[in-house]
Amino acid sequence: REFASFSQLEAMAHATAVIVSDKNGTSCYVENGSNGYLFKDNDEVDLFDSIKRAIQDRNSLKVMGENAYNVVID
Numbered sequence: 154r155e156f157a158s159f160s161q162l163e164a165m166a167h168a169t170a171v172i173v174s175d176k177n178g179t180s181c182y183v184e185n186g187s188n189g190y191l192f193k194d195n196d197e198v199d200l201f202d203s204i205k206r207a208i209q210d211r212n213s214l215k216v217m218g219e220n221a222y223n224v225v226i227d
Contacts, residue, residue: 165189166225170217172203188220 157178161171165182173180176194183189190203207214 162225165221168218168222170207170214170221172200172207182224184220184224186217188217188224 158173159179161173161177161179162182164171165188171183171189173183173189173191174194175191180191183191185191186206190207192199192203
């Protein structure tokens with residue numbers, strides 16, 4: 154229920170792809186599928202789908218983490 158999650162930005166600063174709600178105040182830093190995943194707020198099915206995509210495509214998580222890091226340092 155954070156309006157702007159700092160934990161998401163901390164994770165991105167450590168080259169970690171993130172999964173965040175589209176209502177999160179810092180969701181503007183996430184490009185869906187490029188440096189993390191956005192899910193519809195309060196939508197458990199959409200959250201589950203985001204988690205499933207991350208698990209199924211582990212190879213791209215490293216690239217997504219690097220992309221997340223680049224967003225934070227820019």
